[in-house]
Amino acid sequence: MFDCRQRKRQQEEIFDQLRCGVDSPVVLNDDIIVFPGFCDVHVHLREPGFFYKESIKSGTTAAAAGGYTQVCCMPNVSPVPDSLQNLQVMLDIIKRDALINVSPYGAITRGEQGLELSDMRQLAPYVCAFSDDGKGVQSEEVMTAAMEKARSLDKVIAAHCEDNALLCGGYIHDGEYARSHGHKGISPKSEYAQIERDLKLCRATGAKYHVCHISAKESVSLIRQAKREGVDVTCETAPHYLLLSDRDIKEDGRFKMNPPLRSKSDRDALIEGLLDGTIDMIATDHAPHSAEEKSRGLKDSAFGVTGLECAFPVLYTFLVRTGVITAEKLCDLMCFNPLRRFGLPRSTGDFTAFYVGEPYTINAEKFYSKGKSTPFDGVTVYGKCLFTALGGKIVWQENSTEKL
Numbered sequence: 001m002f003d004c005r006q007r008k009r010q011q012e013e014i015f016d017q018l019r020c021g022v023d024s025p026v027v028l029n030d031d032i033i034v035f036p037g038f039c040d041v042h043v044h045l046r047e048p049g050f051f052y053k054e055s056i057k058s059g060t061t062a063a064a065a066g067g068y069t070q071v072c073c074m075p076n077v078s079p080v081p082d083s084l085q086n087l088q089v090m091l092d093i094i095k096r097d098a099l100i101n102v103s104p105y106g107a108i109t110r111g112e113q114g115l116e117l118s119d120m121r122q123l124a125p126y127v128c129a130f131s132d133d134g135k136g137v138q139s140e141e142v143m144t145a146a147m148e149k150a151r152s153l154d155k156v157i158a159a160h161c162e163d164n165a166l167l168c169g170g171y172i173h174d175g176e177y178a179r180s181h182g183h184k185g186i187s188p189k190s191e192y193a194q195i196e197r198d199l200k201l202c203r204a205t206g207a208k209y210h211v212c213h214i215s216a217k218e219s220v221s222l223i224r225q226a227k228r229e230g231v232d233v234t235c236e237t238a239p240h241y242l243l244l245s246d247r248d249i250k251e252d253g254r255f256k257m258n259p260p261l262r263s264k265s266d267r268d269a270l271i272e273g274l275l276d277g278t279i280d281m282i283a284t285d286h287a288p289h290s291a292e293e294k295s296r297g298l299k300d301s302a303f304g305v306t307g308l309e310c311a312f313p314v315l316y317t318f319l320v321r322t323g324v325i326t327a328e329k330l331c332d333l334m335c336f337n338p339l340r341r342f343g344l345p346r347s348t349g350d351f352t353a354f355y356v357g358e359p360y361t362i363n364a365e366k367f368y369s370k371g372k373s374t375p376f377d378g379v380t381v382y383g384k385c386l387f388t389a390l391g392g393k394i395v396w397q398e399n400s401t402e403k404l
Contacts, residue, residue, distance in 0.1 A: 059288070074131060128344065286371075
């Protein structure tokens with residue numbers, strides 16, 4: 001490794017070489033890889049309303065430290081962006097504080113209550129898509145109306161698929177770990193049953209449909225078949241679903257997220273879906289909470305983990321270095337596919353550089369995010385971010401000291 005002055009000189013030399021931009025992964029000196037800036041279409045920046053969990057400033061700094069130049073933030077904030085007036089509160093904070101490009105989602109329904117549609121027509125020019133993420137839209141009638149409206153506006157419906165009637169008070173996967181440790185489980189049917197319903201509605205309405213954070217093998221199969229039929233559907237999964245299963249769970253809130261870590265067979269199906277193109281992109285579902293909210297064990301901790309600062313290193317280490325996928329495939333999953341699906345712009349001056357020559361250990365306490373809860377804390381990985389550039393200008397670099 002280098003001392004700080006050597007590293008800074010090297011960063012400057014890399015940046016000078018790449019001022020003309022980056023359109024694919026570039027390997028420099030065998031131990032540095034430069035990628036186009038990543039795009040995460042599923043993050044929770046928690047502002048306005050929940051500043052103690054995360055802010056747009058801290059969340060976008062964390063994103064830049066993870067190599068991201070574009071994120072799409074979910075609407076489960078306060079006020080919910082279900083009207084132009086409410087959305088403007090978020091847009092003003094983004095304009096003032098964001099370190100990178102941020103595209104907000106508009107809510108599908110008022111207050112994310114699932115009862116009546118938001119002001120979708122007014123919101124459409126200012127949002128990347130529509131979602132009620134954090135909740136599934138329970139009413140088939142409401143979801144049908146939402147799809148019809150979104151289609152008329154040429155916007156994507158991004159669905160958190162969860163049938164409340166099938167949750168049964170569960171909080172981890174309904175599998176071997178839950179049964180052997182006395183925990184209430186969440187059946188994968190709570191996810192795939194709603195996907196099945198929504199795909200039926202897509203066939204009827206012709207809507208653009210995106211499934212958030214899939215975790216179950218049945219979900220992969222349903223989406224694969226729908227794609228074969230020509231349904232306009234895409235989907236994402238998260239690093240933790242690709243790399244972990246319920247065999248890895250510990251009695252710790254950092255292993256609690258929604259949907260939960262599922263079985264090894266589910267994980268294997270997700271990898272297969274990644275390889276055959278059923279899964280279009282990887283998104284972190286970055287969902288920060290306070291330390292206290294994540295300190296209550298599996299049963300009582302809040303759902304959600306942080307992911308922006310460790311997504312690339314864990315994916316590069318356990319998927320690229322092991323030969324499961326190529327660096328180019330990872331670039332598609334983390335950059336080009338999400339940008340294309342959501343119609344987001346990029347500049348060739350949006351790029352990020354990672355040192356992959358030596359391993360390091362993830363230390364969540366050093367995250368820029370206010371949320372420190374991740375199942376990857378303490379894992380040894382390759383891929384330390386050196387800097388991230390937006391529009392040809394460095395917006396974050398290693399050894400930045402400001403904590404937000």
